[in-house]
Amino acid sequence: MSTTTSTFQTIDDLESGQQLLVRIDINAPVEDGVVQDNRRFARHAETIAELLADDHAVALLAHQGRPGRDTFISLEGHADILADHLGQEVAFVDDTVGEDALEAIGGLEAGDVLLLENARMCEEELPEEAPDEKADTEFVQTLAPEFDAYVNDAYSAAHRSHASLVGFPRVLDAYAGRVMESEYTANSAIQQREFDGLVTMVLGGTKAEDLIPVIEEVDDTVDRFCLGGIVGELFLRADGHDVGYDVEGTEFFDHQWEDHADTIEGVREEYGDRLHLASDLASETDDGERVERAVAEIEKETSYLDVGSDTADEYADLVAESEAVFVKGALGVFEDERFADGTVAVLSAIAEADCFSVVGGGDTSRAIPMYDLEEEDFSHVSVAGGAYVRALTGEGLVGVEVLEAVAESE
Ligand SMILES: Nc1ncnc2c1ncn2[C@@H]1O[C@H](COP(=O)(O)OP(=O)(O)OP(=O)(O)O)[C@@H](O)[C@H]1O
Numbered sequence: 001m002s003t004t005t006s007t008f009q010t011i012d013d014l015e016s017g018q019q020l021l022v023r024i025d026i027n028a029p030v031e032d033g034v035v036q037d038n039r040r041f042a043r044h045a046e047t048i049a050e051l052l053a054d055d056h057a058v059a060l061l062a063h064q065g066r067p068g069r070d071t072f073i074s075l076e077g078h079a080d081i082l083a084d085h086l087g088q089e090v091a092f093v094d095d096t097v098g099e100d101a102l103e104a105i106g107g108l109e110a111g112d113v114l115l116l117e118n119a120r121m122c123e124e125e126l127p128e129e130a131p132d133e134k135a136d137t138e139f140v141q142t143l144a145p146e147f148d149a150y151v152n153d154a155y156s157a158a159h160r161s162h163a164s165l166v167g168f169p170r171v172l173d174a175y176a177g178r179v180m181e182s183e184y185t186a187n188s189a190i191q192q193r194e195f196d197g198l199v200t201m202v203l204g205g206t207k208a209e210d211l212i213p214v215i216e217e218v219d220d221t222v223d224r225f226c227l228g229g230i231v232g233e234l235f236l237r238a239d240g241h242d243v244g245y246d247v248e249g250t251e252f253f254d255h256q257w258e259d260h261a262d263t264i265e266g267v268r269e270e271y272g273d274r275l276h277l278a279s280d281l282a283s284e285t286d287d288g289e290r291v292e293r294a295v296a297e298i299e300k301e302t303s304y305l306d307v308g309s310d311t312a313d314e315y316a317d318l319v320a321e322s323e324a325v326f327v328k329g330a331l332g333v334f335e336d337e338r339f340a341d342g343t344v345a346v347l348s349a350i351a352e353a354d355c356f357s358v359v360g361g362g363d364t365s366r367a368i369p370m371y372d373l374e375e376e377d378f379s380h381v382s383v384a385g386g387a388y389v390r391a392l393t394g395e396g397l398v399g400v401e402v403l404e405a406v407a408e409s410e
């Protein structure tokens with residue numbers, strides 16, 4: 001693998017004993033309102049431990065979910081998971097930028113860690129705007145003076161132009177943490193690789209809006225795309241099948257369809273045989289059993305939770321004959337064993353094949369330990385999802401670009 005030298009300052013360049021604002025990405029699965037551990041916590045704990053060992057006081061900024069979704073919750077439970085990984089207390093304050101937050105930050109001493117409340121609970125965090133506009137927000141202007149420097153360890157969120165990611169590095173001296181550094185190096189190197197054999201991209205999960213632009217951008221380098229999850233159903237809908245519609249209170253499909261239907265149509269026409277869609281899907285019966293149905297016989301008023309076994313076999317065969325396989329997003333709701341077949345079939349085929357492979361996604365990468373697969377059987381398992389596939393296209397990540405701009409101006 002070729003090496004890529006980072007062009008930002010890292011925590012190696014920090015003087016000891018400072019008051020630091022550290023952006024991490026512990027956006028994680030939520031089950032019944034309770035946050036679940038994923039690989040991101042352990043990875044960020046390593047950066048934090050290193051900072052504490054260097055006598056810094058650390059305030060952590062992070063987000064969880066998106067407003068309006070049931071994964072949009074407080075970070076209180078995240079502090080406990082992080083504390084377990086870190087082996088020390090992580091204080092939590094249910095405020096991000098108000099008086100309580102400022103008081104908690106003011107009380108920090110060397111070796112302390114404080115997690116601030118979900119940054120997306122601040123109105124100014126989310127709208128995607130240019131870094132300078134984000135730097136001008138009250139959010140950034142209020143918090144920044146409390147700190148000596150800013151560390152961004154959130155590579156997996158670096159594709160978002162949000163205040164906590166791009167605003168602070170415009171006003172504070174800024175450094176990359178260890179996760180930012182290692183994911184940047186690994187993902188940039190992957191983008192530069194060339195393959196003689198077949199390259200397959202397996203795309204699933206819930207965030208179709210992140211994947212559709214990627215499908216267009218990597219057009220020349222990927223020989224076939226295997227689609228599942230929400231993005232797969234949206235393509236089936238474009239094919240005229242009765243799936244890819246919101247039913248039973250889901251909010252995955254219709255808004256993404258409204259935004260991307262034209263692009264999906266265009267991609268279908270242009271890519272033809274290179275696009276592989278599910279030929280069967282799995283859902284749950286009233287008795288809680290998994291049942292499969294051929295796509296031709298699909299019913300509109302049903303939630304489909306996995307690809308069916310014919311599709312899983314087909315995708316596994318395509319993986320087996322590939323020289324390189326890139327996975328982003330799960331083919332089904334693998335957290336429920338009944339709907340893990342598609343995801344596990346593809347991951348197992350990769351683990352058994354002699355191919356170069358990358359599996360990305362904060363949620364998706366959890367399937368590897370969950371189904372007793374070995375991380376060593378994959379070339380790279382990224383804690384990043386949207387950011388990793390965007391990096392594959394060669395497009396810059398705004399959160400990385402602002403760090404590079406700081407380094408250039410030094
Ligand atoms: N048919 C489906 N219906 C509902 N959820 C699905 C379906 N198929 C897959 N999923 C969900 O997709 C999730 C994983 O993909 P997703 O793109 O949302 O996140 P990710 O892998 O963490 O990537 P990122 O890091 O970009 O968030 C899994 O948690 C899985 O339950």
Ligand SMILES: O=C(O)[C@H](O)COP(=O)(O)O
Pocket residue numbers: 025027065066156157160207362384385386387
């Ligand atoms: O999980 C992720 O991919 C990042 O935390 C970004 O989250 P978002 O897709 O909700 O912006």
